[in-house]
Amino acid sequence: MPSANGTREITYVEAVREALTQSMQADERVFLIGEDIGVYGGAFGVSAGMHAQFGGERVIDTPISEAAIVGACVGAALTGMRPVGEIQFMDFITLGMEQLVLQAAKVRFMFGGKATVPMVLRTPGGSGTGAAAQHSESLETWFTHVPGLKVVMPSSPYDAKGLLMAAIQDENPVIFVEHKLLYKVSGPVPEEPYTIPLGEPNIVREGKHLTVVATSIMVQRAKQAAEELAKEGVEIEIVDPRTLNPFDDALMIQSVVKTGKALVVHEAVKTSGYGAELVSRIVESEAFDYLEAPVRRLAGLDIPIPYNRNLEYHAVPQVENIVAEARKLVRGDY
């Protein structure tokens, strides 16, 4: 359906599917592999209809064997293909860490730069669906701590399509983290193929009182918070890294230089989360001298995700938490 300004609007899940479809149409080397991605269409429906369209040789259903799924991507990528693996829930990547971290990420370096591993591993992360502690992980920070991997986390349908197409064309292993609660979010997405360069952040909203750096679903929540805050005359600037690693932080630093204040927001647990990296980059940079307040992190509580709906809600940052933190920082009330 067309949006106000005439661009077609589709959901995040449709945007991901379109990126996969167009990539497969454009490049024979691209194929999908994962659990229940065929006739079932994937646990979240991402590949719905693709098995019928591309057949079982390019949309490959696997047994429940996560390590071998990742390894299959590594081997195919090393020998001229462009595999896109799906890990059904981000939590299950714990079973494929060896292939991902010790093989995919390191092979190129260990081989003296003489090999490439152009693979993408897509996976849905995050809480909010009542799936409890073993199906709600936000593990992206781990991967940003692994040189050789790229880590991408789109926060909108537009970014999802452009970043995924770029990830598939990239020569490196890319972890592509979708968010379960974003799948149904709609937004304008051009029909034709396009890419968004990996590594470039996005200024989602301009403002002057505070820089909010947020990832994935927290970008959406920050936007809602911004509307609340705007009513009070507080204008926040929202920076979305989009690619968590490698991440060109210049725009973020500039923003903090401008606003003098920064709040970092993510869903993953706070301790040693990606927010710590962002805070460190800010205070190590020239922005340090412009800081009018401590840099703050708003992140998931340091607990596993609880089942109970109410507890689950309170385990991670919500719009009202962002509003409250932003208010405190802007008012110097910390």
Place this chain on the structure above:
Amino acid sequence: MPSANGTREITYVEAVREALTQSMQADERVFLIGEDIGVYGGAFGVSAGMHAQFGGERVIDTPISEAAIVGACVGAALTGMRPVGEIQFMDFITLGMEQLVLQAAKVRFMFGGKATVPMVLRTPGGSGTGAAAQHSESLETWFTHVPGLKVVMPSSPYDAKGLLMAAIQDENPVIFVEHKLLYKVSGPVPEEPYTIPLGEPNIVREGKHLTVVATSIMVQRAKQAAEELAKEGVEIEIVDPRTLNPFDDALMIQSVVKTGKALVVHEAVKTSGYGAELVSRIVESEAFDYLEAPVRRLAGLDIPIPYNRNLEYHAVPQVENIVAEARKLVRGDY
């Protein structure tokens, strides 16, 4: 052999062995499990002689099956035992992440606090032995990002013994990270059993110009750097968290309040490393107002560990790098 002040000196590896031995003597529920820990004595000789002393039922050699080793610890811990697992090289824990992160760490919370998983997983980390990218990992930061796990990294023989005995007595899953290059380091260690409470940092050296927060082998290197710097009249204070998570940061914050400057040093790669967490804690605290310079991180380069000896040396912080960074910070020369 006795040290200057009369206390016996033993090596780090002997201290670890003594902690294991005394724990097994004191508590029948304690047993060891891992690859080649029996007759072979462990890849780094940690359990040398213990198979002869305690027998194969308490010093259990396993097939090469890391996931099952971790799982065996979880199951034994859940049912009244106190297993101490060994992962032969820290890198291989990538094969046991599911059991460690989704089971060991979460079981207690998921079961409403009605179960305990008192297990220790020991593993040697770090580079410097020429073992290249798949045998030189420093992955401790990952574990600090997992609520439910405790993460301990002793930097001296004394700490190794006391912290390991405490870890074995702890009711929670503890990751105990030894450093390969520390195994041969000697230091005073009391013969009798003792514990060092998990969570308490150690002021390794007092100083006034700069706070250096360092972990594991970087504490040793910071001490050497301190001697260099002292010759120039620069007195650094060295803080060793010892337990990376949960970590009581009060002493560290106090130290930074006192010195006004902080340098964080670790071997793991810089991006999203534990140093980012430390920097964040410092700038989020009241120490922010006392900071006379940006907080700096000195950490491993964002690369896999190279094989070549010279490259390997330059991949992680050495004494001279600490000296140089400290000098810059103290002189305001950044």
Place this chain on the structure above:
Amino acid sequence: MAKSKNAQTSQAAAKRKLSEKQLHDMLYTMMLIRRFEEKALDLYSLGKVHGTMHLSIGQEATAVGASGALTQQDYLLNTHRGHGHCLAWGSQADLMMAEFMGKETGYCRGRGGSMHIANVDANNLGANGIVAGGLPISVGVGLSIRARNTEQVVMVVFGDGASNEGAFHESINMASIWNLPVIFLCENNQYAMSMPVEKSMNIDRISDRAAAYGIEGVTVDGNDVEAVYEAVHNARQRAVAGKGPTLIECNTYRYMGHSKSDRQAYRTRDEVKTWMDKDPIERLAGNLGMSKDDKDSLFKKAEAEIEKAVEFAEASPEPDVADIMEGVYA
């Protein structure tokens, strides 16, 4: 096993006699499981629970036969599709229902939900959201039993899909070389989510994998409560006698979709029908020669128990958000 229509039985052992009373109790538990899950589905549809759930309707005989052959001292490691095993283990429907509804009175104080119901005090070491996640843990329980020198065994339940995970391999191998008292109970319900078992492996029986570890493997009709009982009973005897682990494959079928979001495009209605004709509850009731009235009234009793469980759960308080940090560390 005489009544098994599948020629799957690889044990020649004569059938152990279960008393009529025992079989009657088993039938009741099977009915209780069915009603529990039907109610769970209702509650879900009414929006009273969120998240997901995995129903085992159609598989009740496996749960009841297996637990029936074990003692109160033994241990259970359960799966995501675990309501049946949990009830068969003797868990209280009300505390389970409260957990399912996320209440503070639930077995896990509402923190775990359907996929994590546990009762460690009763040696029920919990359901598991990770396919094959219980298998490595079972090795540790086996070691613990050996170290404590008791006559316990541990039964770990998992699906056909789980038997393709690396954990299956590592765990059975370890249990075998150390002769541990572990019963590996594979519930082969013919599908792992949408993956038919015959596409996920190139062999006819999952139990044939036992040979790769030098242990006993047996396939039974998982809809025959007596056959399951028999196999687990034998496995327990072997385990306690120091003869090591057994891999038992129970062939059965789930009537419902994999989870709530399943449109079941991967199977036909006819196939489901065929299996419904082999319904384990009808079959046991038939074997017991029960009249329709007797059956109905037993179902009624089960319904009443479930109704009370729901009442208890609905009346129970939610967890207090102030306690959210509790239970991470001991």
Place this chain on the structure above:
Amino acid sequence: MAKSKNAQTSQAAAKRKLSEKQLHDMLYTMMLIRRFEEKALDLYSLGKVHGTMHLSIGQEATAVGASGALTQQDYLLNTHRGHGHCLAWGSQADLMMAEFMGKETGYCRGRGGSMHIANVDANNLGANGIVAGGLPISVGVGLSIRARNTEQVVMVVFGDGASNEGAFHESINMASIWNLPVIFLCENNQYAMSMPVEKSMNIDRISDRAAAYGIEGVTVDGNDVEAVYEAVHNARQRAVAGKGPTLIECNTYRYMGHSKSDRQAYRTRDEVKTWMDKDPIERLAGNLGMSKDDKDSLFKKAEAEIEKAVEFAEASPEPDVADIMEGVYA
């Protein structure tokens, strides 16, 4: 295989004929491997290399027989104990030695070392520091071959110890259900570090595990280069014909310790002696009816090649520290 003293052969196939010339070349490669590794040991003892290394002295027939049966288009996934396979694959000793010494001219520009030697241009996808680390990758190579519709196969080498890793199970199962052209070559050298194979699994032959995946399994005398050649040749034919993967177990023995720090408390000198009496090089030389002089002169030739390799490596430059960040991302 007629000469095999072990009754391990499970293939009845008549022995394929290798020409005298081919066998002679194979013998030379076996000698080259032995001298390469002896020299590696020297260099290590002289402190010219750091790190560790895993020598395959005693296992040369497996490497040479296996690679000999494959083509230049095929792929190799190698292990930590991989110098032999690497040389047998046709890699240059000088570039290998340079890698071993951490030089910029080495196959991996000194970044990989002994455990990671690769030559992707020659379809040598590298040694692997992770036990069983190559197995999941082999599935992907198999898929890639199928997608590109070529007549290639991939051979993945791993040890007896590796066959207890979960990756073994998942990978062979996947390769089997998809009929991929993968040859799983298990080098059973009787130990995984200090763990004797008979303590690490409860079965007599690792190849028996093939049945768990419905694929061909065969055990051969790994010290008989012709037997290994034969088995791999057959496996290749099956793979190319679309008949799927094969699991080949080669029984052999490593004379040296597991790695440099091994005191070998887990085995007796007598046992090592027994296997030395079955030395694969002596055996092939004997089969070829070679005189001591002929043998010596062939060894001399190998020594000369290795000496040149060392000279090349020693004369080569170290990597430049300024380039340390290179090769992380493409």
